[in-house]
Amino acid sequence: MKYNAIIVRFSSEIGIKSKPVRKKYEKLVLERIEEVMKESGINYTIEHKYGRIYIYADEPEKVIQRITKIFGIGSVSPAIRTSAIPDDIIKASIALAEGIIKDKLTFKVACRRVGEHPYTSSDIINMVGDAILRKFYGKVKVDLKNPNVEINIEIREDQAYVYVSRLNGVGGLPLGVQGKLVCLLSTGLDSPVACWYAMKRGSEIIPIHFKLSPFISEKSIEIAKRLAKKLFEWAIGIKEKKMYIVHGHGEVLEEIMEKVPRRYICVFCKRMMLRVADVIARRENAYGIVTGDILGEQASQTAENLMVISEAVRLPIYRPLFGFDKTDVEKMARNIGTYEISTSYVEPCKAVPPKPATKAKLSVIWEYENKLDINNLIKKEIDSIEIIKIK
Amino acid sequence: MKYNAIIVRFSSEIGIKSKPVRKKYEKLVLERIEEVMKESGINYTIEHKYGRIYIYADEPEKVIQRITKIFGIGSVSPAIRTSAIPDDIIKASIALAEGIIKDKLTFKVACRRVGEHPYTSSDIINMVGDAILRKFYGKVKVDLKNPNVEINIEIREDQAYVYVSRLNGVGGLPLGVQGKLVCLLSTGLDSPVACWYAMKRGSEIIPIHFKLSPFISEKSIEIAKRLAKKLFEWAIGIKEKKMYIVHGHGEVLEEIMEKVPRRYICVFCKRMMLRVADVIARRENAYGIVTGDILGEQASQTAENLMVISEAVRLPIYRPLFGFDKTDVEKMARNIGTYEISTSYVEPCKAVPPKPATKAKLSVIWEYENKLDINNLIKKEIDSIEIIKIK
Numbered sequence A, B: 001m002k003y004n005a006i007i008v009r010f011s012s013e014i015g016i017k018s019k020p021v022r023k024k025y026e027k028l029v030l031e032r033i034e035e036v037m038k039e040s041g042i043n044y045t046i047e048h049k050y051g052r053i054y055i056y057a058d059e060p061e062k063v064i065q066r067i068t069k070i071f072g073i074g075s076v077s078p079a080i081r082t083s084a085i086p087d088d089i090i091k092a093s094i095a096l097a098e099g100i101i102k103d104k105l106t107f108k109v110a111c112r113r114v115g116e117h118p119y120t121s122s123d124i125i126n127m128v129g130d131a132i133l134r135k136f137y138g139k140v141k142v143d144l145k146n147p148n149v150e151i152n153i154e155i156r157e158d159q160a161y162v163y164v165s166r167l168n169g170v171g172g173l174p175l176g177v178q179g180k181l182v183c184l185l186s187t188g189l190d191s192p193v194a195c196w197y198a199m200k201r202g203s204e205i206i207p208i209h210f211k212l213s214p215f216i217s218e219k220s221i222e223i224a225k226r227l228a229k230k231l232f233e234w235a236i237g238i239k240e241k242k243m244y245i246v247h248g249h250g251e252v253l254e255e256i257m258e259k260v261p262r263r264y265i266c267v268f269c270k271r272m273m274l275r276v277a278d279v280i281a282r283r284e285n286a287y288g289i290v291t292g293d294i295l296g297e298q299a300s301q302t303a304e305n306l307m308v309i310s311e312a313v314r315l316p317i318y319r320p321l322f323g324f325d326k327t328d329v330e331k332m333a334r335n336i337g338t339y340e341i342s343t344s345y346v347e348p349c350k351a352v353p354p355k356p357a358t359k360a361k362l363s364v365i366w367e368y369e370n371k372l373d374i375n376n377l378i379k380k381e382i383d384s385i386e387i388i389k390i391k
Helices: A019-040 A061-068 A086-100 A121-135 A190-200 A219-232 A249-257 A262-283 A303-310 A326-336 A339-343 A362-371 A374-383 B019-040 B061-067 B086-100 B121-135 B190-200 B219-232 B249-257 B262-283 B303-310 B326-336 B339-343 B362-371 B374-383
Strands: A005-010 A044-049 A052-057 A073-083 A105-114 A140-142 A149-156 A159-163 A167-171 A178-184 A203-210 A242-246 A385-389 B005-010 B044-049 B052-057 B073-083 B105-114 B140-142 B149-156 B159-163 B167-171 B178-184 B203-210 B242-246 B385-389
Touching: A005 A019, A005 A061, A005 A159, A019 A044, A019 A052, A019 A061, A052 A061, A061 A073, A061 A167, A073 A086, A086 A105, A086 A121, A086 A149, A086 A159, A105 A121, A121 A140, A121 A149, A178 A190, A178 A262, A178 B303, A190 A203, A190 A219, A190 A326, A203 A219, A203 A262, A219 A242, A219 A339, A249 A262, A249 A374, A262 A303, A262 A362, A262 A374, A303 A362, A303 B178, A326 A339, A374 A385, B005 B019, B005 B061, B005 B159, B019 B044, B019 B052, B019 B061, B052 B061, B061 B073, B073 B086, B086 B105, B086 B121, B086 B149, B086 B159, B105 B121, B121 B140, B121 B149, B178 B190, B178 B262, B190 B203, B190 B219, B190 B326, B203 B219, B203 B262, B219 B242, B219 B339, B242 B262, B249 B262, B249 B374, B262 B303, B262 B362, B262 B374, B303 B362, B326 B339, B374 B385
Parallel strands: A105 A140, A105 A149, A178 A203, A203 A242, B105 B140, B105 B149, B178 B203, B203 B242
Antiparallel strands: A005 A052, A005 A073, A044 A052, A073 A159, A073 A167, A149 A159, A242 A385, B005 B052, B005 B073, B044 B052, B073 B159, B073 B167, B149 B159, B242 B385
């Protein structure tokens, strides 16, 4: 007997939402599971009941990894589905045990029940426990406190589900339940991870990549596209997958550089990026700007400079990695799948001065910006925009 | 032979800073370790060399947990310090092995060396390995690939350090290397964790608690003080530990409530908190405001509402938990030590309406605020401030 079902549990946060919100969120998760199943070409049926989703399909192992990536899913278990008749439950439990048996295995049986049955949960635990002990006599032992495996039996009316493993889902909220956000996407490790966290909490994202040539080669565009593509692999169920390339940012930076002290250039660069992102956000009905900033990671990310940089726009700037260590970001980049792409290409920006200012003063920045025609520079960048569909 | 030393390694991020920055950061960590040692009353000496800190003291186990809490420390190892003479190294290694020996233990020896010695690292590995095998004949076995324990020998000129365990430090950057930040501190789970992340990345924090009576009882003040105290346990080496209590916030909210539709009250409440925090930040030379907001967690934390709320101030608002799930926050609250305090007291705010607006419009909020004397309300709250020293 093989697995023929997957039990899907929602993120625990969904369970504490109000009833209409919960209903909406659960429906979205259901639709996305259906999308994954349809893509896979596997025959399936699906049920949404008892606060869970049950997928019935042969070889559910083939889709289970993909399903754990749907935002809003807390955990999944491949299971054997059978009737609620004790003999069937015992048969399924033994079949499951057969697949994992090894010498000196300790186990325990757990049972939860919904509905009216001619037996109690304890009856089932005893029957299944006895059957396994008899079948694998001398090889296995019961250990209620610290077993190697727990054989779980969930009985729901006339159906039963037997499983041992529980894979973590990605958690979060279903993608799309929050308002859209635009995201600054470089080629580094941080910004894709920041984008991903915005998606995890339900926001569709619109990545914006700023071309920095002549300070960074144009190859950055290919890397940014690959990063966006990898991020959108998590955007199951989302139709609109696009990114912005701002081709003119490097040229505008060249112009600025002629008129401002070199040590402030990173501050001006970031202020311009945010201003352009602000314009794009308003066009796209997005509610804020996500960046990969980490407090204190780089010279442009001191508390002083972040304050001065943030002042350029009125939209909120979200920095999901604000409190992260670099090692935390690296770990998440690996999980998300962007680590290999970001590290495949590392090119320092030639605009960065040897000694960048770490404590820029807003009054000084304003003074220089007054000498620049900021609105015209924004227009130049906006005119250089290319919008790319990501497939 | 007992442990008589602790090897302290810096956060890996410190290692990639420029030389002057690294020097400054390492010196701060050193000073804080000295502070912990002095507090403990244990006799000690300390050395900063080879990119590490070596603490020499009897019973180092007594202080090691506290030392792992110093921001900027990557890991620590309790060690036996001895001379670099092979006989002494072997003696220390056997003494260490004696403390951890059990049947069927597999081990490997590793050695790193700085300085000129009449032996190679391989010589030491072989000598120590042989000595342990002979001493514990039949009980232990060498396993180079997957050993139960690794006996590490670090030889530094005429000194050697033998250790087996490596405890994770908290990481981050030394507290105080970043500009100050003010933090909104409620009694819930989220805001203390957000505060902690700001500290972890180097910012001294000034918590601000808003009294919400008559909507929340005054007991919240005691809880907020306990939370601040727990947070400041992590502020090793920081002299100024204080928090603000804004006593008048609840009364101001009562006034606002008379003039605005109830469904928007949470938005007005947060906008007022931020305005007051902005004033305090400027008085305290702080560079931004930290909040415990999580995207999509509550009605006031939708992307739409966060945009409208953020618009109230020009200082940047940092939300370190923006991309977290509630379960992530709970886990961190337990690590930090604030979980018990936050969960000891849960009182819902009576100002929260049954159906709060989840998509407030800025134009609507402005319209109502125009009918309020906002500057006067800010003044009322500022006049109600109490500053408390936290010991």
